[in-house]
Amino acid sequence: MPLERMNLSKRAQPSELPEWMDKPCSYEDFRACLVDLAKVNRITLAHRPTLQWLDRLIAVPGRGKPLHIVDVGCGGGDMLRAIAKWSKHRGIQVSLTGVDLNPYAARAAQEMNAGGIQWITGDAYSYTPPEGIDVILSSLFTHHLSDPEIERFIAWMEDTAHCGWFINDLHRMRIYVHIFQTLSKTAHWHRFVQHDGPVSIRRSFRTEDWRNLCKAAGVGLDAVQIRKRIPGRLCVGRLKT
Numbered sequence: 001m002p003l004e005r006m007n008l009s010k011r012a013q014p015s016e017l018p019e020w021m022d023k024p025c026s027y028e029d030f031r032a033c034l035v036d037l038a039k040v041n042r043i044t045l046a047h048r049p050t051l052q053w054l055d056r057l058i059a060v061p062g063r064g065k066p067l068h069i070v071d072v073g074c075g076g077g078d079m080l081r082a083i084a085k086w087s088k089h090r091g092i093q094v095s096l097t098g099v100d101l102n103p104y105a106a107r108a109a110q111e112m113n114a115g116g117i118q119w120i121t122g123d124a125y126s127y128t129p130p131e132g133i134d135v136i137l138s139s140l141f142t143h144h145l146s147d148p149e150i151e152r153f154i155a156w157m158e159d160t161a162h163c164g165w166f167i168n169d170l171h172r173m174r175i176y177v178h179i180f181q182t183l184s185k186t187a188h189w190h191r192f193v194q195h196d197g198p199v200s201i202r203r204s205f206r207t208e209d210w211r212n213l214c215k216a217a218g219v220g221l222d223a224v225q226i227r228k229r230i231p232g233r234l235c236v237g238r239l240k241t
C-alpha cells in the first residue's frame, strides 16, 4: 500500500518498515543522504527547537561551567555545527561530541568541517567519558529505534545527563508525508532521502506516544515538556534544575 494511504494512527516499528539509510550502502550514498538531510534540516528550521531549549537550559541558575554536549545519531553533524555557532554567539563554553553507529557518519562529519567537534563511532551507550555528560541531544534519531529501545534510551539519558536531555524528532501527521514527498521530488533530493522521509514520518511520534514512552522509561510526565514545533517536529525536553 502506498505510504501516503497507510493508517498513521499507530507508530510503525523500524523492523516493520525499514529505511534504506539503515541498510548497507556505499559511503558516497550515505554521505549524499547526510548532505540532503542537512538541507531538509535547514529548510524546515529543525535546529531551532534544540537551540531554543539550550537557551532555556543555560538560563537555569548556577550553569556557569563549560557544558559537555553529546549528539547521539549525529549523522553529518549539522546540529552540532549549529550549536557551535550558538555557543560562540552566546559566549558559552562548550565541548561537543557527536556519536553515530555508522562509521561513515564520522568520516562525512569530518569532511564537512569538524571545527573542534569530536566525532565518535559507536552506539548511544558506548561513549562514557570520565567527566560524564552534561547534555544529551538527538535529532531524527529516535525513530530509528523500536519502542523498547527508546524506553532504554530515555532511561539512560535520564541517568546520564547531568543537566538535561532533548529529543528532536518528527511528528506523525499525514500532511507532512504529502509536503515531504512534494518537496523532495521538486528539489531532486537523493533517492534514499525521497524514500526514507515518508517512512521516517510513519515511524515517528504523536504526543501520546511520548507520554507512554516516558512513563515506561520511569520518567514522570511532570518532568518533561512535549512540544509540537511546526513544521513537522515533535520534541521532548527534560531540564534538570
Ligand SMILES: C[S@@+](CC[C@H](N)C(=O)[O-])C[C@H]1O[C@@H](n2cnc3c(N)ncnc32)[C@H](O)[C@@H]1O
Pocket (backbone or CB within 6 Å): 037, 038, 041, 072, 073, 074, 075, 076, 077, 079, 099, 100, 101, 102, 105, 122, 123, 124, 138, 139, 140, 141, 144
Ligand atoms: C536520519 S539520521 C539523522 C542524522 C542527524 N542527526 C540529522 O538530524 O540530520 C539517523 C542517524 O542515526 C544513526 N543511528 C542509528 N541507530 C543508531 C544507534 N543505535 N546509535 C547511534 N547512532 C545510530 C544512523 O547511522 C544515522 O546517521
